[in-house]
Amino acid sequence: MKKRSRPSASTSGRPRFWGRHAVAAALANPARRSVRLWATRDAAARMELPKELTVTFADVADLGRLVPADAPHQGLVLEVEPLEDVYLDELLAGEDNRPLLVLDQVTDPHNVGAILRSAAAFDAAGIITQDRHSPPESGALARAASGALELVPWARVVNLARALDEIGEAGFWRIGLAGEAERHLADTLGSAKVALVLGAEGEGMRQNTAAHCDELARLPISDRVESLNVSNAAAIALYAAATRG
Structure with missing residues (x-):
């Protein structure tokens, strides 16, 4: 009409x-x-x-x-209308080796949209956020995602630490990205299914979130730069997971 x-x-x-x-x-x-x-x-x-x-x-x-x-x-x-809820167990039920992305209080819709776009580009199984600390679907987020909001499953959970426990029980190796970590990300990526955990800009991962990871790792960036935007870090981490030997 x-x-x-x-x-x-x-x-x-x-x-x-x-x-x-x-x-x-x-x-x-x-x-x-x-x-x-x-x-x-x-x-x-x-x-x-x-x-x-x-x-x-x-x-x-x-x-x-x-x-x-x-x-x-x-x-x-x-x-x-907003998309129907995706549940965590749906993401964990997959039999393939695609990575998961876990976002700890990343609230900027432009960052989450860009992360969704990278997740689609590198064929991630989905993203997981805490419901109270993540942006709703919006025009700004959908624009930044450039169509990927419709392609990448997005599970919102009540308790992120509990969700990380379930992710670990499902056989995923949980790697938290942290600038202070001793090992580079490439050295921590084995052949197991992997969940990449990223924290918000500035604050980074919360201590309780880091405690529910199997290992912390950092990206090999120059000392001249303190950190990367979380969406850039997610893209690099997904590339590393996609190209691991």
């Missing part, structure tokens, strides 16, 4: 995604329920839109009122 009207602010609480990659990925995901699309006619003509989707045509200025200031919507704004 297509119509023309002036967009209004959302009162539904549903996430709104913007930009071609995030919108196209959400529309292509059979597990995602898309509610309504606002689009310029030119942008809509470039998309394959489900016939049942409500499409409201609007100009660029009106679309700008639906998203944060200066958000690069590229003529597309999609309101969606």
Whole structure:
């Protein structure tokens, strides 16, 4: 159904995604329920839109009122329902050797989005976060993920330490990335399934989280740089896991 009207602010609480990659990925995901699309006619003509989707045509200025200031919507704004919950045991049930990423209080949606993109690029089995200390689905996160939000399973848990216990019991070697660790990451990666644990920028991993890892490791970065952005560290760690001998 297509119509023309002036967009209004959302009162539904549903996430709104913007930009071609995030919108196209959400529309292509059979597990995602898309509610309504606002689009310029030119942008809509470039998309394959489900016939049942409500499409409201609007100009660029009106679309700008639906998203944060200066958000690069590229003529597309999609309101969606959040994805259904993924449970930890679903991620642990896989028989392959793909790594897991565990994020300890990484709350910046741009960082989590970038981590999801790297997780998709290196075929990670999924990411795990603590529900109270991780960002909700949002346009900014989906934009940073560039479609990977629809591809990488994301389990939110109540207690991260308890989740790490379950991960260990499932046969994963839990490696926490910490700048003070003595060994390099490459030296700690064996042939077992691995869970890579990363802490928030600045604070790093909490002590209790580190205590629930099998081993701590560091990346071989220059002394001229104190640390890496957590999304960059995640990408390097995933590459190391993907290319281990």
